[in-house]
Amino acid sequence: MITNIVIAGLGGQGVVKASDILADAALAAGFDVKKSELHGMSQRGGSVTSDVRFGDPVHSPVLSPMVPAGEAHLLLVLEPTQVEVARPLLHPEGRLLSPELIEPGALKNKKSFNVAMLGALSTALEIGEDNWQQAIQANLAEKLHAINAQAFAIGRARGPGPGPGSGRGQGAR
C-alpha cells in the first residue's frame, strides 16, 4: 500500500522543508517517494500544505504526486488555526498530529518546531532513525544540525507510536 502524509501550516513555518526531510528519509529507507506542494504564494504567510506519498518501489510504486482529499493516513499540522482547514484532507480512519503535541517552551529555538513535529511523526512510520538524521542534515545548514537533532528527539518522545498508515509490513527495505 501507499502511505499518504500531508503536512499543513502557514507560509514561513517550514512546511515545505519538513516535507523535504520526510521525503528524503523515506527515500533513504528504500521506498518509492513522491511529494508535491504549491510554491509561489507560500512565503507571503498564506496556508500551505505539502503532500508526501511513499510505498514499496516494486509492489506499490507511487503514481500521482498528490494525496487525494480525504485519503491522508497521517496529517501533521504545524499551526493551530490550520487544523480545521486541513482536516478534510484526512482519511476517516487517519490520524491527526496537531501542534499541541509539543508544548510551548519545550524547544530552545521555535524555528525547529517543524523538525520536532517530524520527530513525533517518526514514531508512526517505519523509517529508521539514521535515515531521519541523514535527511535532517542534508536539508539544513550545519550550524542548525545540533538544535534540530535535539528538537527531533523531543518530538519523538511525544509521538503517538505505530498505527494505521505506518507503512509497516511493506518490506521495502
Added chain:
Amino acid sequence: MNQERLLLTGDDAVALAALHAGVALGTGYPGTPSTEILETFDRLGGRAQWAPNEKVALEVGIGSAFAGARTLVTMKHVGLNVAADALFTATYTDVDGGLLIVSADDPGMASSQNEQDNRHFARAAGAPMLEPVDSQQAYEYTWLALELGERWKIPVILRLTTRICHAKTVVRPRPLEQRHAPRDDSSRPDDAQIKRHFRRDIPARVMIPAFAKPAHHRLREKLAAISDWNDAEGPVTEHPAAPNSDPSGKPDVGSDDAPRLGIIATGVAAMHAREAAPGVRQLNIGLTYPLPLTRIRAFAAEVERLLVIEEGDPVLVDDLRAAGIAAEGKPERFRFGELDVARARRIIAGDDTTEPAPAKGKPPELCQGCSHRGVFEALRDLDCIVAGDIGCYTLGVLPPFSAMDTCVCMGASIGVGLGLRHALPDAEARRVVSVIGDSTFVHSGLTGLAEMVYNPPETGHLVLILDNETTAMTGQQEHPGTGRSLNHAPSAKMHFEAVARAMGVQNVEVVDAADKDLSLKERISALLARDETSLLVARQPCVLAAPKIRLYEKAAAEARTQASTACAAVTDE
C-alpha cells in the same frame, strides 16, 4: 546499470539533464513554476542568465542555437505569450544547436493571472512538444528535445505543469559515459564547443517573404517527418489491462470496464488516471505534437470506449476527433483547475455532479515590514484609481488596502493607466496612478513609458515604480535594475530615474519608502495636481531580500579590494 537514485523536482531534473546534455547557455525570465530551472542549472555549474523578459531570452536562445550551441530557454506559460513573436518565426528557421524552450504551465493558477493551456502554442507555431509525466521523464525528455531539435533543426517545447515542476519524484540519470563534459572541466573536450562556429545559411535564417515561403513548406515537412518518427519510435507508453491490480484487493475503479475501456492521457494527468483506474488499458503520449496518430488509431480500434484524460483545454480530444478517431472527452467542469485522482475517477465514471468545495485557507498577504504597505495605504487614503501590475504588490488589492483596480499582464499598468486617463472625465482622470514593480518595469514597462511621453493624456499621468531591488514574487531573483547577474555577481546597473529623464518624462522623483517621516501622500498629491508626466520611484529593499543583498554587496566589495591589491602588486613588479 546506473544505481544513482535522486529525489528531484521536475525543474531540477530539467536543469540536471541540461547539464548532462552539454547545454552551453540557459536563459529565461523568472516565473512560477519555472524559476528554479535556471537557478539549479547555475548552481550545478551551467551558464545561466536572466534576460529582461522572455522575448529577449528566446531571441538570445535562437542566436545561440544558430551558432550550434545546445540552448535552454525557460519561462512560465504567460511568458511564452511575450516570446511568441520570436517563436512563430523561429520554427521556420533551421537551428543547428538544440533549442529547448521550457513552458511551465499553471493549471489551477497557484501563482498566475490565467490558466492558459500552452499546448495551443505547439499547434499554432508548429513547434514539437514533449510532456513528461514525472521528474524522470522531465530528465529524459530534456535530452530527447535537444536530440530531436538537432535532427530536424527545429525548436522544441518541453511543456511542464506546476505538479511536474514542483513535485519531487525519483530520477535515475543517464550513466556518466553518456554525459557531456561540464563547462569547467578542461580535461575532457566538450564536443558541442568544438562543433560551434558560424555557418552562413541565408535562406534558412533570413525570414523575408522570398525565403519564408519555402521555409513554411519545410516546417510542415519537418513536422510530417517527426510525426512518422513518433509513430515508429516515439515515447509512447502502453499499460495493459490488469483487472484488480491493487495488491490491497480493493476493487479498481473501472475494472468492470477493463476489457472495453481505453484511456489516452498526457502529463501528470496520466499518473492521476493510472491511480484512478489501475486495471484499465492506458496509452500515455510523450511527444504530444505532432501526435502519433497511427499508434493512437491502433489503440482505439482495440477498445470500445476511448476516453481522453487531459488537464486544461480539450486539446488532445479535439485533435483525435479532427483525425476521425471517436474519442470521449471530459465534462466541461474539468477544464477548470488542476486534475487529481478524485477528478480522474469522476471523469472515468462519467460523473458530472458538483464537486466538494476545497477548504478555504488563509490567503497570502504583504509581509510585515514590506515597503509596499505604506504605498498602498497612501493610495487608498487618496482614493486613487490604481492601474496595477504583476508581482508581490498585486497583494495590495486585498484588505486592508483594497488599493488596486486593474491587473492584466506584465507591464499593463502603464498602458491601462494611460487609457483610463484618456477616457475618463478630468476629475477622475487626475486620480489615476500606474503602479509597477522594478523587475516588471524592466520586463515590459519601458515601452509604456515611451507611450506616456509620446501620447500624454491632457491631465498628464503618474507612474509609481515600487522598487524593492529584486524580483520578489518569484523568490528574489536579480534583474538589470539590481546591478547583479543571476549568480548575484556584480553587473551593469540600469538606473530607472536616468532612463525616465532621457526618455523625456517631465517630473522624475525618488523617495525612500522606508523613511517614515516623509509624507508619501503629499508627494503623490503634488504630482497628481500637475497636468504633467511624472515618475515616482519608491525605493526600499524587500525585507526578505535585504540580508542577502547586504551579503552580495559585501562579497562584491571584497572582490574589488582583492582585484585592486592584485593590480597594485602587478604595477609594483
